[in-house]
Amino acid sequence: MKVFLILIVTAHIALALPVEGQRPEHSRFIEMLDDQGNMHLVDLEAKPDLKAIEKLTRNPNxxxxxxxxxxxxxxxxxxxxxxxxxxxxxxxxxNDPTIVIVHGWISSRDSEPNPTVRSAFLSTSDVNVITVCWRDLAFRDYVTAAHGVPAVGRGIGQFLIFLNRVTGARFDQMHLIGFSLGAHVVGNAGRETGGRVARITGLDPAGLLWHYSSERLSANDGVYVEVIHTDAGVPGSGIGLPIGHVDFFPNGGVMQPGCITNLCNHDRAWQLFAVSVTHGHLFGRRCLTMLQVTTDLCTSDILQLGNDNLRKTGSGMYRVNTGSRYPF
Known part of the structure; x- marks a missing residue:
């Protein structure tokens, strides 16, 4: 009986989170939800629209x-x-901190997480909130949008350098926040500034086409890079691998309480982050292995998920357990 139970747990772990360094298997054609809940048939081997990407590269505006x-x-x-x-x-x-928010695939200026995260910051302190709209590429097919992410990010980085030159706004007062594909966008933006921005927060960074990409969000892109994984299963929208200085896996990072769809799991990343800015009540335990993340056996140091502290530090993987409804 004990052996049987152990085998079930092991199988669950194998299906839940990809092992670091292991490439998840996907068929060429998959059905994928956009950030608005619409289903799309995605051809992962489709050729990207290089002309559209080149247009953005030539003109970051x-x-x-x-x-x-x-x-x-x-x-x-x-x-x-x-x-x-x-x-x-x-x-x-x-003289105020600058918060930059970047949406994901098939989204625009009014899409989440923009309104909710913006309101959270403005309700808490005096800040400049800059919402970036990159819908020209975000509304292309997934492969084109994904291939265009580095150019979008570099353009944002160049804009931040311009902002610094014109106003004196300091990089150590900047916090970049991106959701899904937008998480890799802000990674490239931070990289364009030489990794000088104070904080980068990746909200369930997109996984498809990103597991082995050198252009994905990484710990080198900012002084402190935090990642929140909420839909990291297979299949799932998130990347599922630790890629920042600190990686939070709420409720194990695969299934979120109260959710029955991948979109709900995916969206929970920006919901948890927004509430962390206004409430600051979510704390995780450090995990030494991915097995501990999945089985909820983390017993090491405590760290607060999210928040608006520009001087936040930390390292490692953390599991935080939440409720199913606001404020979680």
Whole structure:
């Protein structure tokens, strides 16, 4: 009987999270939910639209930068790279921290996590919140969007360098936050600045086509890189491997309480992060192995998930157990 139980647990672990360094197996054609809950048939071997990617590479201003502050919490102000007046005449305050939020695939300026995370920060402190809209590529097929991520990210990094030059806004006062494909976007943005931004938060970074990509989010992209994995199973939307300084696996990182779909699991990453900014009540235990993450046997140090602390530090994998409903 004991052997039988052990075999069940082992099989569950094998199906739940990919082993580090192991490439998950996927067929060429898969059905995939976008961040709005719509199903798409994705050909993982399709050729990307290189012309669309080249267009963005030539002109990073295809990214749209929308500023929100406590003085304009509802209606945004558009900031334009290489247009100093667009910055000077806006409510941007270089003495306040700058929060950059980037959406995922088939999403835009009004898609989550933008509204919820923006509101969380503005309700807590005086900050500049810049929502990046990269819908021109995000609304392409998944393969093209994924291949275009590095160019989108580099463009954001160049914009941040411009912002620093024009206003003196410091890189150590910048926090970049990206969801799904957007997590890899902010990784490339941080890399473009030489890894100088204070914090990067990856919210369930996309997994398909990213497990062996040198362009994915990594610990080298910022001073402190934190990743929250909530849909890391196979199949799942998230990458499932530890890739930051700190990687949180809420409830094991595969199935979230109250969820019955992958989209719900995927979205829980930005929901947990937003509530961590306003409530600060989610704490995880450090895990020494992925087995401990899955079986909830982590007993080491405690670390708070998320929050808005620009000087946050830490390392390792953490499991945090949450509830099924707000504030979790």
């Amino acid at each position: 295809n990214n749209v930068y929308l500023l929100y502050t406590r003085r304009n919490q509802i209606f945004s102000q558009t900031l334009v790279m290489n247009d100093e007046n667009s910055i000077i005449n806006s409510n941007f305050n270089p």
